[in-house]
Amino acid sequence: MSYFRELQATIDDLADPHRGILAADESSGTIAKRFETVGAENTEDNRRWYRDMLFSAPEVGKYLSGIILFEETLNQTDTHGTPFPELIVNQGMVPGIKVDLGKGSLPGASGDMISYGLDGLADRLATYRERGARFAKWRSVYPITDHNPTPLGLSANAEVLARYAAECQAAGIVPIVEPEVLIDGNHSMMRAARVNEHVWHSVFHALHQHGVTLEHMILKPSMVTPGKAIGKASPDEVAEATLNSLLRTVPAAVPSINFLSGGQTPTEATANINAINQHGTRAPWLLSISFARALQEPALEAWGGKPENHDRAQAAFLKRARLNSLALQGEYSEDMENR
Numbered sequence: 001m002s003y004f005r006e007l008q009a010t011i012d013d014l015a016d017p018h019r020g021i022l023a024a025d026e027s028s029g030t031i032a033k034r035f036e037t038v039g040a041e042n043t044e045d046n047r048r049w050y051r052d053m054l055f056s057a058p059e060v061g062k063y064l065s066g067i068i069l070f071e072e073t074l075n076q077t078d079t080h081g082t083p084f085p086e087l088i089v090n091q092g093m094v095p096g097i098k099v100d101l102g103k104g105s106l107p108g109a110s111g112d113m114i115s116y117g118l119d120g121l122a123d124r125l126a127t128y129r130e131r132g133a134r135f136a137k138w139r140s141v142y143p144i145t146d147h148n149p150t151p152l153g154l155s156a157n158a159e160v161l162a163r164y165a166a167e168c169q170a171a172g173i174v175p176i177v178e179p180e181v182l183i184d185g186n187h188s189m190m191r192a193a194r195v196n197e198h199v200w201h202s203v204f205h206a207l208h209q210h211g212v213t214l215e216h217m218i219l220k221p222s223m224v225t226p227g228k229a230i231g232k233a234s235p236d237e238v239a240e241a242t243l244n245s246l247l248r249t250v251p252a253a254v255p256s257i258n259f260l261s262g263g264q265t266p267t268e269a270t271a272n273i274n275a276i277n278q279h280g281t282r283a284p285w286l287l288s289i290s291f292a293r294a295l296q297e298p299a300l301e302a303w304g305g306k307p308e309n310h311d312r313a314q315a316a317f318l319k320r321a322r323l324n325s326l327a328l329q330g331e332y333s334e335d336m337e338n339r
């Protein structure tokens, strides 16, 4: 059975020049770390409550086209008993699902990682689809050191990402392909650019070999920045380096590139995507976002684990979503943070 029309409809709904994608797919371990920073207890009810607060924010669908969920959230309901995927659709957005099952070290490639979850993926995708997921996300993680990623790390992760993407399209689900090159380390911006180019080149080679339709996928890459220990580059420098590397390696058939924030502060990430859009007016793809931390951090802080802060947290979340929407047009400026 061909899902061509369905995949195209999902791309049409997700790839919107004014709207990004929220990554709310933190696994239980990751959300525990996020909650800990604001003193919130990591219970199932708190996770449900917190995500309900985000997804039900008034008119959030003006700024976001889709939300990536963790499996637990796909099966939960809001306070009125509406399943989260239905709430997301009612808010004018598309529900998606993270399908990798975490990562570990890659034997034979010291320092490299590999993500798990291909076994049984077709069955899981069929179940997720029944529950309303129309797109999926898989993250592969690449640390940068003097020796990493190794050639084996590059080829093994590219292969896994391509097999995942092909399984998704065969199941009528749009794959977001996320090769995250980590910001940790003391590497130069030049080295980050070269590593990202190697990664994207290897991923698109594997996607081609596995017959993945590039028109029906989204790339979720890191921005090209220097290692965290080196300091920050300006938004213009990040934009220029990121666009140069993407233009060398990512085919024009890909409809949308939705960056992760990777540990950047919320304002830094917004300024960077703003500059990317200002510099990228002739890029062949949409240049958008799929942030987790950079969209959620102010809301998490405003909430602080206290239900009475519901409206403050929603306002903080909507502000970040709105400013990022402006940044997708290259219309954000730092003074908007204080208005």
Ligand code: 5MM
Binding pocket: 023, 024, 025, 026, 027, 028, 029, 030, 031, 102, 139, 180, 260, 261, 262, 263, 290, 291, 292, 293, 294
């Ligand atoms: C890199 O992480 C993804 C984007 O988030 P940031 O914008 O904060 O960098 C994110 O979707 C990530 O994959 C999820 O938070 C899930 O992480 P875990 O480690 O729980 O699978």
